[in-house]
Amino acid sequence: KQEVTQIPAALSVPEGENLVLNCSFTDSAIYNLQWFRQDPGKGLTSLLLIQSSQREQTSGRLNASLDKSSGRSTLYIAASQPGDSATYLCAVGRANFGNEKLTFGTGTRLTIIP
Amino acid sequence: DAGVIQSPRHEVTEMGQEVTLRCKPISGHNSLFWYRQTMMRGLELLIYFNNNVPIDDSGMPEDRFSAKMPNASFSTLKIQPSEPRDSAVYFCASSWTSGRAVTGELFFGEGSRLTVL
Numbered sequence: 526k527q528e529v530t531q532i533p534a535a536l537s538v539p540e541g542e543n544l545v546l547n548c549s550f551t552d553s554a555i556y557n558l559q560w561f562r563q564d565p566g567k568g569l570t571s572l573l574l575i576q577s578s579q580r581e582q583t584s585g586r587l588n589a590s591l592d593k594s595s596g597r598s599t600l601y602i603a604a605s606q607p608g609d610s611a612t613y614l615c616a617v618g619r620a621n622f623g624n625e626k627l628t629f630g631t632g633t634r635l636t637i638i639p
Numbered sequence: 640d641a642g643v644i645q646s647p648r649h650e651v652t653e654m655g656q657e658v659t660l661r662c663k664p665i666s667g668h669n670s671l672f673w674y675r676q677t678m679m680r681g682l683e684l685l686i687y688f689n690n691n692v693p694i695d696d697s698g699m700p701e702d703r704f705s706a707k708m709p710n711a712s713f714s715t716l717k718i719q720p721s722e723p724r725d726s727a728v729y730f731c732a733s734s735w736t737s738g739r740a741v742t743g744e745l746f747f748g749e750g751s752r753l754t755v756l
Contacts, residue, residue: 559744559745561747566749566752567749567750568643568730568747568748568749568750569730569732569745569747570747571744571745571746574744614682616682626684626695627684627745629681629682630681631681632681
């Protein structure tokens with residue numbers, strides 16, 4: 526059974542700093558990996574999707590990497606801003622099932638200090 | 640596009656009452672998911688539809704839960720009778736599927752927060 530872990534559960538950093546969020550998974554037979562952002566009382570917003578054949582994806586100040594063999598993904602946020610404060614979740618799609626069998630991590634709650 | 644639309648946003652009900660949650664997926668998407676989020680268990684997939692057909696309902700907790708998708712633009716999740724342990728945020732998500740596996744990004748609604756007293 527796939528298990529997805531995100532450590533730390535919470536992180537506070539000063540505005541302007543670069544930061545890395547971590548996601549690890551136990552079964553490397555994945556279809557894809559997605560990073561989501563969740564604001565309090567809101568739904569999830571997809572940030573980046575990495576297919577299993579890819580190593581990384583970039584969108585603006587965000588860069589996500591994937592290392593299937595070690596079961597790890599990182600989300601790099603450059604030049605952090607207070608608006609980046611949210612909970613970030615990673616989700617792993619099972620091979621041959623894609624998004625049908627997503628396993629979510631419990632998230633990292635990020636606070637950017639002005 | 641308006642995104643995935645869910646209603647109601649908040650529902651407070653008493654134990655034993657029927658609860659119906661509604662979802663309108665993004666136009667053109669052919670896959671629809673119902674998730675439940677709690678502090679203890681995180682996000683859990685309840686059921687998944689593809690082209691209006693339920694594909695996997697193994698996550699539905701028990702017979703008190705049922706879901707329907709009568710057409711491509713509407714789905715319901717019903718709980719009857721409701722219990723306090725059903726209190727959670729219920730999310731609907733949609734995506735585009737090409738072939739067997741769901742390949743596109745998931746787009747989530749803002750959720751329906753259910754409280755069962």
